[in-house]
Amino acid sequence: MSVSFSAALTAAHDAAGSQHYPTGALYVLASPIGNLADISLRALHVLQLADTLACEDTRHTQQLLRSYGLDSGSKHWLAAHQHNEAEAAQQVIALLQQGKRVAYLSDAGTPGVSDPGARLVAQVQAAGLRCIPLPGASSVTSLLSVAGVVAHGDATGFVFAGFLSSKAQERAQAVQHWASQPLPVVLLEAPHRMEALAQVLQTLGEQRVTVGRELTKQFEEVHTLPAAELPAWLQANPQRLRGEFCLVLHPAAAQASEGLDAQTQRVLRLLLAELPTKAAVKLAADITHAPRNALYEQALAWKDSD
Known part of the structure; x- marks a missing residue:
């Protein structure tokens, strides 16, 4: 076991071990984006508790577990990445229906945020099964x-x-x-x-x-x-x-510091009288070629002063 994380594993058991971890649920687990210390105690506990680890790259996640001193050899592993996410989701659903706990990790950070995971979660939810977020690095x-x-x-x-x-x-x-x-x-x-x-x-x-x-x-x-x-x-x-x-x-x-000219302001005021702010700003930008952000800021300033 890694000396660096042995205390963390003990703390994970003490802090998170008494909580309830439903079976037949997908645990969507955020992993560090670089610094190994950015793992949560609850994530460490679930990594030990899960029956199956579904991940973007099994080799990467196996190395991650070894870094924490966790036994990766005792786990059932499932690759779930952008090229096989739909197929992997069906395997995950089958495991969940058997009452297994499945933890999903992308290579770094929070799954489903620019990384694979969103389709997996959507299909698990569509099957009427539970998804539990384990927040962390992003x-x-x-x-x-x-x-x-x-x-x-x-x-x-x-x-x-x-x-x-x-x-x-x-x-x-x-x-x-x-x-x-x-x-x-x-x-x-x-x-x-x-x-x-x-x-x-x-x-x-x-x-x-x-x-x-x-x-x-x-x-x-x-x-x-x-x-x-x-x-x-x-x-x-x-x-x-x-x-x-x-x-x-x-x-x-x-950063906009320069004011709008009188004609542009007149157009914007006329449009604001008839349209919602967003639509008025868009149309004013098309008509006057003034920067949309400057028009929006001016519209908000008028609204605050009314």
């Missing part, structure tokens, strides 16, 4: 918590866009679409495509981007900068093109 919420994005007006929450298209034109169109949103937008990117994404984001100028690289790992970097400076930041250190990326695109409204 690059999305980890980066958002340190991005320092401040909400403006009535805007709350965030948008998760995940991985954009690998096709240049579709990727550029997606960036322009997400850049106009009044909410922060979370993107994911692989290292071999990060430079291409940075070149597209560069066109957003002063709009700010928070970059998270190798989150939770030894060489973690979190940096906020204008989108125009992103390619240069990557090129300043060759190591920055290694590892997985998570990015938060700050809403442009947060």
